[in-house]
Amino acid sequence: xxxxxxxxxxxxxxxxxxxxxxxxxxxxxxxxxxxxxxxxxxxxxxxxxxxxxxxxxxxxxxxxxxxxxxxxxxxxxxxxxxxxxxxxxxxxxxxxxxxxxxxxxxxxxxxxxxxxxxxxxxxxxxxxxxxxxxxxxxxxxxxxxxxxxxxxxxxxxxxxxxxxxxxxxxxxxxxxxxxxxxxxxxxxxxxxxxxxxxxxxxxxxxxxxxxxxxxxxxxxxxxxxxxxxxxxxxxxxxxxxxxxxxxxxxxxxxxxxxxxxxxxxxxxxxxxxxxxxxxxxxxxxxxxxxxxxxxxxxxxxxxxxxxxxxxxxxxxxxxxxxxxxxxxxxxxxxxxxxxxxxxxxxxxxxxxxxxxxxxxxxxxxxxxxxxxxxxxxxxxxxxxxxxxxxxxxxxxxxxxxxxxxxxxxxxxxxxxxxxxxxxxxxxxxxxxxxxxxxxxxxxxxxxxxxxxxxxxxxxxxxxxxxxxxxxxxxxxxxxxxxxxxxxxxxxxxxxxxxxxxxxxxxx
Numbered sequence: 001x002x003x004x005x006x007x008x009x010x011x012x013x014x015x016x017x018x019x020x021x022x023x024x025x026x027x028x029x030x031x032x033x034x035x036x037x038x039x040x041x042x043x044x045x046x047x048x049x050x051x052x053x054x055x056x057x058x059x060x061x062x063x064x065x066x067x068x069x070x071x072x073x074x075x076x077x078x079x080x081x082x083x084x085x086x087x088x089x090x091x092x093x094x095x096x097x098x099x100x101x102x103x104x105x106x107x108x109x110x111x112x113x114x115x116x117x118x119x120x121x122x123x124x125x126x127x128x129x130x131x132x133x134x135x136x137x138x139x140x141x142x143x144x145x146x147x148x149x150x151x152x153x154x155x156x157x158x159x160x161x162x163x164x165x166x167x168x169x170x171x172x173x174x175x176x177x178x179x180x181x182x183x184x185x186x187x188x189x190x191x192x193x194x195x196x197x198x199x200x201x202x203x204x205x206x207x208x209x210x211x212x213x214x215x216x217x218x219x220x221x222x223x224x225x226x227x228x229x230x231x232x233x234x235x236x237x238x239x240x241x242x243x244x245x246x247x248x249x250x251x252x253x254x255x256x257x258x259x260x261x262x263x264x265x266x267x268x269x270x271x272x273x274x275x276x277x278x279x280x281x282x283x284x285x286x287x288x289x290x291x292x293x294x295x296x297x298x299x300x301x302x303x304x305x306x307x308x309x310x311x312x313x314x315x316x317x318x319x320x321x322x323x324x325x326x327x328x329x330x331x332x333x334x335x336x337x338x339x340x341x342x343x344x345x346x347x348x349x350x351x352x353x354x355x356x357x358x359x360x361x362x363x364x365x366x367x368x369x370x371x372x373x374x375x376x377x378x379x380x381x382x383x384x385x386x387x388x389x390x391x392x393x394x395x396x397x398x399x400x401x402x403x404x405x406x407x408x409x410x411x412x413x414x415x416x417x418x419x420x421x422x423x424x425x426x427x428x429x430x431x432x433x434x435x436x437x438x439x440x441x442x443x444x445x446x447x448x449x450x451x452x453x454x455x456x457x458x459x460x461x462x463x464x465x466x467x468x469x470x471x472x473x474x475x476x477x478x479x480x481x482x483x484x485x486x487x488x489x490x491x492x493x494x495x496x497x498x499x500x501x502x503x504x505x506x507x
Contacts, residue, residue: 004052004055060091060092078096096123119158120157130186132176132185166190166196170437175340238407239407241479242390245402253277257371277333290323291322298315298350303332305326308401336353407463427470430466431456432463442471
């Protein structure tokens, strides 16, 4: 199957999806009295290697068939002649995207050389930037955003801030990027340093931009409808151990065991996100230590021998081999974590799991059992706390095995709040059955998780559950999290968008 092409093996699924999605959208089109004024064909397709014009034409025709002839369609690409040429579609509006601080004369020149006639539209005007684990938190000062906004208004260009309002990658919805060969999982927060924050608060950047639009006569009378909402500060919450991944395996993978000769991918297990536990038994003696190799690992693997952690491999670290000591008859478990699907570029065909081959001292291991770990993602129709084991006796070694922890707290009244986990390494947090997403303070820069007040209860105790993957606090007394009223992202850095797009290289 060739992704993002007119290959029938791929396009049949596009057709099935569009036939479900677009009829839902149709009543909300501008032509039908709704708010949707434009519909985009693909996304930055000029940056993708295929450059399949037939595919774009098929998308255009399918969209018009399902939404009607009155819909206004458009494409968007970076301001580069090659990208625009590969991404634009006949009989649609061609737009470009660029960030605050760009040289508008330079961008306009590049665009007009490719599109001599038509509106100048920046359909993704970036007021901030994305963030990845292990990197500084990106901020964009309001000054370049204000300046670029004024320049766009002065030449009567159209633009849309992307995003105007920050968001959150709840559950397992986060994506990833690849930069210079390095796999970079995105943070749970998609605040983006937007004019309106992840928590829906109006920032200084918002108020500065409002002044610009007010001077241009584009602000209606009255106060803005949004305000800074009061935040909760519910203090520390003590969590207790609720069993390891192995103690909870029957609850989390009750009837999903799949046996196979070779490892099966997440996708072929019909379990595209989260975690899968892979298991096999070693039947002969190997050299001490023996090299376990998982060259096609996607994305992170915790290695166990007889349920004891013996190593961690992953794409972020670049490690695919580990030395292990294992005896005949011992069980090899590998917990694989999908850290996010690659969202742009040529590597979007990114099947998750162990890959096709796992070797021990160059010998292929076979006879696998796969246990998809059933954890809620997002959205959740009927959120309920996880059904976890009640670990009566917890040994010191349990603290080094991926485990669950649980605790309760009251929130009266229920307000937006931030979960801070300084003493913890990495994992996922759940509140009343809602998956808040990944925490990774050991890596940073995101140190808190956003909890919307609507996830909380004002009348009953809230159930907070943690799935810690690496290293829980060293003692039960230290298993504490903090519910605070401010987000913490550190360290921070000022991100500067490209000023000139002349001779921009193709990714």
